[in-house]
Amino acid sequence: MTRRILVTGGAGFIGSHVVEALRARGDEPHVMDDLSKGQVSNLPVDVPLYVLDMAASPLERLFEIPFDAVVHCAAQTNVMRSLADPALDRRINVTGLVRVLHGALASGVRRFVFISSGGAVYGETPVPATETTQPRPENPYGCHKLEGEALVAAEPISSVSLRLSNVYGPRQRSDAEGGVASIFSDRLAAGLPLRIYGDGEQQRDFVHVADVASAILLALDDDSMTGVWNVGTGTPTSVNDLAALMIEASGEHTLIERLPARGEIRRSCLDIAKLRGTGRWAPERTLRQGVAELLRSAAHVL
Ligand SMILES: NC(=O)c1ccc[n+]([C@@H]2O[C@H](COP(=O)([O-])OP(=O)(O)OC[C@H]3O[C@@H](n4cnc5c(N)ncnc54)[C@H](O)[C@@H]3O)[C@@H](O)[C@H]2O)c1
Known part of the structure; x- marks a missing residue:
């Protein structure tokens, strides 16, 4: 049965891949986006x-459309x-969320999937964080994501919050959260040196956007998934290793420019045993495959 799904932020990086995956399986995605970062060209016509600006625009008309899920x-x-x-x-990530959530509740939406951030919510993770690890957000973005999870869980609607690790893949803007792979890809395509801050041994859990989209579709379908779920790979990769992998995949002789360290988290990695344990999801792309694909798509765009 075709389902009508509202994807907020659907003109952005992850949202547009969710739209693509929903269409591929015969669902009917609709998109709400203020286009502050998203682009119309990310979407099929x-x-x-x-x-609409979810934090300010009236949303009543939007929710007159009978969406099955958000x-x-x-x-x-x-x-x-x-x-x-x-x-x-706070205005966008808390007030905006609450307005969308209340619109969904008032119009009888059946399921609500909130996209949260593992990297931002857990903070430093000396060992991969499980869903029971004490959250230690280190910035307002992380605090507001954590608050958002609680607000979603408190409402009388079937819901789940997905804590994503560092997502990469085609259509990612280089100024977004965790955009290091897309920054490297843009610089390689332009023949520029790769810039690494500090010693480059800071580690991240890089997960491909197609794997994230399939986890989101699973969460959309499975009402028994409630509370918080990690989505990542469980494997930390240093920025130095990512750079080496991307330089090798590009076949370029690229220089690396070392810049002073920025105050960033040393290690961010998610334990994904809970989601894997469903037997219905596992990351399918290795980082090597994913970055090769990313570089090919960047070369295609240029
Ligand atoms: N990219 C990552 O590595 C990553 C990691 C963890 C969590 N996330 C989360 O995933 C979600 C999608 O992120 P993304 O990487 O695709 O970023 P993105 O910026 O590409 O997507 C966000 C979209 O929201 C839209 N938007 C912003 N403010 C809005 C408003 N007031 N009203 C309506 N639309 C608005 C933007 O135009 C954009 O299209 C976000 O919730 C983000 O916090 C991303």
Whole structure:
């Protein structure tokens, strides 16, 4: 049965892959996005797009459409911006979420999937964080994601929050959260040296956006998934190793520029045993395959 799904932030990086995956299986995605970061060109032309600011625009008309479910991807995603302007981050990531959530509740939406952030919610993870690890957000963005999870769980609607690790893949902007692979890809395509901050031994859990989209579809379908679930790979990779992998895959002789360290988390990695344990999801792409694909798509765009 075809289902009508509202994807907020659907013109952005992850949201547009969710839209693609929903269409591929015969569902009917609709998109709400203010296009502050998202782009119309990320979407197939026949996907309904409602250009609205979820934190300010009236949403009643939108929720007159009988949606079966909502995937809430829309967010302010820049950690530095959340530090510079926490009130703005709260307006979008808390007030905006609450407005969408209340619209969904009032219109009888059956299922709500909230896209949270493992990297931001857990903070430093000396060992891969499980869903029971004490959250230690280190910036307003992380605090607001954590608050969002609690707000979603408190409402009388079937819901789940997905804590994503560092997502990479085609259509990622290089100024977004965790965009290091897309920054490297852009610089390789432009023949520029790769810039690494500090010793480059900071580690991240890089997960391909197609694997994230399939986890989101599973969470959409499975009402027994409630509370918080990690989505990543469980494997930490240093920025030095990512750079080496991407240089090798590009076949370029690229220089690496070393810059002073920024105050960033040393190690962020998610334990994905809970999601894997469903027997219905596992990351399918290795980082080597994923970055090779990313470089090919960047070369295609240029
Ligand atoms: N990319 C990652 O590595 C990563 C990791 C963890 C969590 N996340 C989360 O995944 C979700 C999607 O992130 P993304 O990487 O695709 O970023 P993105 O910036 O590409 O997508 C966010 C979308 O939300 C839209 N938006 C922003 N403010 C809005 C508003 N007020 N009203 C309506 N739309 C608005 C933007 O235009 C954009 O299209 C976000 O919730 C983000 O916090 C991303």
